Amino acid sequence: MARIYTIWGVGVLLLLAVAQYRGWSLTSTDNSKTNPRSVRANPGAYRSPYYLPGRTLRGK
Amino acid sequence: MTTSLDPQRPSPQASSLSCPSCGAAIALHTQGWAATVACASCGSVLDASDPTLRLLQEHASALRLTPRIPLGSRGTWHGAPWEVVGFQQVTITVEGTDYSWTEYVCFNPYRGFLYLSEYQGHWNVIEKLRRRPVVDEGGARPVALFDGRTYKHFQTATAYTTFALGEFPWELRVGDSIVARDYTDPPYLLSAEATDGEVTWSRGTYTSAEQLMDAFKVGTKFPAPTGVFANQPNPYATMARSVGRSVLLFLAALAVMLLVNMASASNATVFDQGFTYNRADSTSSALVTSAFELTGRPSRVQVDVSANVDNDWVFFNFALINEQTGDSREFDQQVSYYRGTDTDGSWSEGSTRKSVHLASVPAGRYFLRVAPEGGEAFRPLVDYRVTVKRDVPSYLFYLFALLALTVPALLAAIPSASFEGRRWAESDYAPDTSTSDDDEDE
Numbered sequence: 001m002a003r004i005y006t007i008w009g010v011g012v013l014l015l016l017a018v019a020q021y022r023g024w025s026l027t028s029t030d031n032s033k034t035n036p037r038s039v040r041a042n043p044g045a046y047r048s049p050y051y052l053p054g055r056t057l058r059g060k
Numbered sequence: 061m062t063t064s065l066d067p068q069r070p071s072p073q074a075s076s077l078s079c080p081s082c083g084a085a086i087a088l089h090t091q092g093w094a095a096t097v098a099c100a101s102c103g104s105v106l107d108a109s110d111p112t113l114r115l116l117q118e119h120a121s122a123l124r125l126t127p128r129i130p131l132g133s134r135g136t137w138h139g140a141p142w143e144v145v146g147f148q149q150v151t152i153t154v155e156g157t158d159y160s161w162t163e164y165v166c167f168n169p170y171r172g173f174l175y176l177s178e179y180q181g182h183w184n185v186i187e188k189l190r191r192r193p194v195v196d197e198g199g200a201r202p203v204a205l206f207d208g209r210t211y212k213h214f215q216t217a218t219a220y221t222t223f224a225l226g227e228f229p230w231e232l233r234v235g236d237s238i239v240a241r242d243y244t245d246p247p248y249l250l251s252a253e254a255t256d257g258e259v260t261w262s263r264g265t266y267t268s269a270e271q272l273m274d275a276f277k278v279g280t281k282f283p284a285p286t287g288v289f290a291n292q293p294n295p296y297a298t299m300a301r302s303v304g305r306s307v308l309l310f311l312a313a314l315a316v317m318l319l320v321n322m323a324s325a326s327n328a329t330v331f332d333q334g335f336t337y338n339r340a341d342s343t344s345s346a347l348v349t350s351a352f353e354l355t356g357r358p359s360r361v362q363v364d365v366s367a368n369v370d371n372d373w374v375f376f377n378f379a380l381i382n383e384q385t386g387d388s389r390e391f392d393q394q395v396s397y398y399r400g401t402d403t404d405g406s407w408s409e410g411s412t413r414k415s416v417h418l419a420s421v422p423a424g425r426y427f428l429r430v431a432p433e434g435g436e437a438f439r440p441l442v443d444y445r446v447t448v449k450r451d452v453p454s455y456l457f458y459l460f461a462l463l464a465l466t467v468p469a470l471l472a473a474i475p476s477a478s479f480e481g482r483r484w485a486e487s488d489y490a491p492d493t494s495t496s497d498d499d500e501d502e
Contacts, residue, residue: 001299001303001472002298002299002302002303002306002472005303005306005307005468005469005472006306008464008468009306009307009310009465012310012461012464012465013310013313013314013317013461015461016314016317016457016458016460016461017317019454019457020317020321020453020454020457021357021359022357022358022359022420023357023358023359023360023361023419023420023421023451024360024419024420024454024457025360025417025418025419025420025454026417026454026456027391027416027417027418027419
């Protein structure tokens, strides 16, 4: 049991080191390669494939 | 050298006498050493120092017990031969319940006496101490100090001899009582037995039944131990200690990693600019920022957005777009802050600032598309600020690592703690689990 815990602990620290070095994050983002070059010219007209109309009806 | 108690040799018959009460033959093996002898036939207690075995207590007990190690058995313990010459049952009464254990008197003419005790399958080998331990009565739990070890007080009880058989080096009477104070530091148990102002200290060593069965060549298997005894070694203690040491090392390593991470992370601000969101003109609210450079290895990017909302909210849709490749990462945040007063006083909820971490963003030239939406209609203009930082440490991972390291360690400690709980449940320091009559009546 103690050996298993030691292996587990070393694994946790190694994973943490990799996560910090590689810059992992828990935030989910929608990655897209379909962003049109024209977004610079008319940013308001662009709608991402993930856009859901009406989802901003929030607040208190 | 071979002694007269060599197990291979026949036992010497030192003296053959008869019981003055029942006439049964009595063989004394410890003549000159024993003070009393209990007749195996009628249970009468006799004066072993008297040539005629003067009767001290007639038919002392109606109880009949058979020793697990028969009287006269010879064995070798720690290199010395011993013969079992006496056997007694001792009983204490705790909260109206009798608890009995048995004790065996072993004799070696060159070494004196050695004692064995058994309680519900738990065996101890007991030696009388020639030095008195130091007792510290201060504190909630008294301790006894002896040979560099600290023994915690376990139990104090009045013990009665309820059955006796064979020879004893003290003036035994069935029904005699002593006050026994036990102190434990597994595998040892210190016992102070007080009677008539005299205190005798002894130290028991927890011993497996198998070792004693082998030593005394007992053919019948001893019963398996029941429960946890006062000085029974905790089989999980070594694992718990080992895991405890490991978790301390890991937590120290975690702290070092955190400090190194905080010191080495560049946490550099690569973009910082303020904007105004005009709700009256929804078509021009979306914008793209000027380009900024992200350098170095793929690492975390933090995007902060703050807005001067007050009883108001704004929803932001972001896209971090690589200028060269067109790859984008879309994410959103709502900045919302409300406050007021009610009968309980002032209150507030939400925040005027939000942050989001983007994982492993490669080096390159990027810009942000920012699209604010929504909010309360009473105020058309909202000022907001967007800040982008590169190579930001995430402390949330350290929290996860802390949990991942400590939770298994705590789980690993449960068996050991449970064992200790069961040990101390039999002591004077057991948690009070009794229910009062008042509670039962309700």
